Amino acid sequence: MSRVYDIGIDLGGTNCRLALVDDQGRVSEGARFSSRGFSRGGELITRIAAECRTLMDQVAGDGDRIGAVGAGVPGLVDAQGQVVAAPNLGVLDGVAFAEELQRLLEVPVAVLNDANAIAWGEKIWGAGRDLRSFLTVTLGTGVGGGLVLAERLWVGVDGCAGEFGHVNVEPEGRSCGCGSRGCLEQYSSATGILRSVRTALEQGRPSLLATLSSEALSAAEVGRAARQDDALAREVLQDAGRRLGQALAGVANLLNLDGVVVCGGVAESLDLLMPALREELYRRAFERPARRMKILAGALGDNAGILGAARFGRDPDVVWTA
The missing domain is CATH 3.30.420.40 (ATPase, nucleotide binding domain)
Structure with a gap:
């Protein structure tokens, strides 16, 4: 056949x-x-x-x-x-x-x-299979978002919905390629995490990461350093988690979703982001939607x-x- x-x-x-x-x-x-x-x-x-x-x-x-x-x-x-x-x-x-x-x-x-393709892949075959409504967040070079509502992709009136990376988390913060300032992408993406690390190293902060060349420095290396209890690496990842939790609190209050599926390279360090993420989420969102919203790692990788x-x-x- x-x-x-x-x-x-x-x-x-x-x-x-x-x-x-x-x-x-x-x-x-x-x-x-x-x-x-x-x-x-x-x-x-x-x-x-x-x-x-x-x-x-x-x-x-x-x-x-x-x-x-x-x-x-x-x-x-x-x-x-x-x-x-x-x-x-x-x-x-x-x-x-x-x-x-x-x-x-x-x-x-x-x-x-x-990002919508990633969300739909996770819905059909991955971590979102048992979720009717969820946001997929991709933490890579930037921050992307794909929104599944009632088991269908929501793309908005003009097809532009889901741009989660451009939710503002710092009104006068870092300038963003989208033309705004203080977008989540500038803090919780791999690019944003490395920017935070480089700024701290330039200020003379001690870290295992200081031994790496500019080419070797990556979000994965930041995660490895944090697992070795490097103070700077842990601090940067906690800040990335806090910013992510801040943005997700707004999502919880607005949409009352079943969950969030986190994908991308930075998701390998999701457990390191989670304490600050959850603290910020529970502090800022209403209790019921915050508790309802599961935070899951993507299951399908690349x-x-x-x-x-x-x-x-x-x-x-x-x-x-x-």
Whole structure:
């Protein structure tokens, strides 16, 4: 009996990854290439289409076929799959991504924001399976958010909902690439955590991290130092957790969710963030929604975006809008 696969695409500002996904959520590695160096969005889409065709030929050789293609992209995406704005991949600004890729592949194509793809992957296959309504928070280079309400993705009137990283936690704080100041992203992302560490080291604070080169310093190293009881590392992670708890308190009061699923590289240090996160959450939110809202680590790792995009390609009607 022939099988039907979907192709999931995880497109970032640095790399693009494609993979085959079967109906049991099993991922078969496909291809990875740099998403940098393309002068036009059409060139990037043409390269993605070529990699998709390779996968399509691969399964056809086994008598199988591709049902749909789904892509998660780092930017705002409207209901038609057009990229409204992609700050870290500007060649896609204004590009009708879904339409162009579908024209080249002649199979159904659906496109969504990358954090929404992660949220949907965790809903179908991961930590969100038993949650009806939850927020997925991605703590990586930036802070992303994907919102699942009543078991469907909520993307907002213009497809711009879920930008959790740009919730303000410090009115006159650090300037942000979005044009505002004091966004959560500037404190609780990997980038924000490293900025806090570097500022403290420049001020002469002692730390195990001072022995590392600038290239070697990473959020993972901050986590390792904190586990060795390094005071500076623990302080920075506690501050990141406190800011995250502050923002989540507003979410708890506003939406009364079942839970929050935390993904991304910084999530490896979630246990170190949790004491300050919970203290701030319980201090600022009403007790019942705060206690209701479970804080869970994502279960799918790097495959969350691939899985969510692939499933979305098959069933794009899971989106709520207004």
